[in-house]
Amino acid sequence: MEPVIVISILGGLIVLLLMMGTPLKPIRTVGQGLIKILIGALFLFFLNAFGNQFNIHVPINLMTSAISGFLGLPGLAALVAVQLWIL
Template identity: 55%
Template sequence: MDPVILISIFVGMGLILLFIGAPLKPMRFAGKVVVKLLIGALMLFLLNTFGTSFNIHVPINAITTCVSGLLGIPGVAALVVIRYFILP
């Protein structure tokens, strides 16, 4: 797709949202979910970084990021338990 068309679509959507307005509650909820998913991916990255000395590795993908992001530290602990005690 041509970059000019893509930029004009984004500008047009921005103008529509500016004039019509966006519902705040769904946008706020989506923003919170995105932030939680980013924090979950960061927790998995730190687990993999510091867990190499203990031979702990949990792959970072969409499912593990959602579990660790939405459940927090207990979710990361559950992923480690599932990875090493339930899966061979």
């Protein structure tokens, strides 16, 4: 595809977004989800920091952060239970 066509399509999309505005609902939902995942990672960090005394370690990755972030403390307790009894 010609560069002129690509640039004109992108320019048209930018003008269209400026005139109509961005859809705020999806952006807000994604932002809230990312905040919850970060909070979940923080929960897991503190659990691992204080859980070393009791030989508890739950790895911090995207899945465990999402579980502990969206479910809160019950999700964190479920991750600990899975770590202790299943793994």
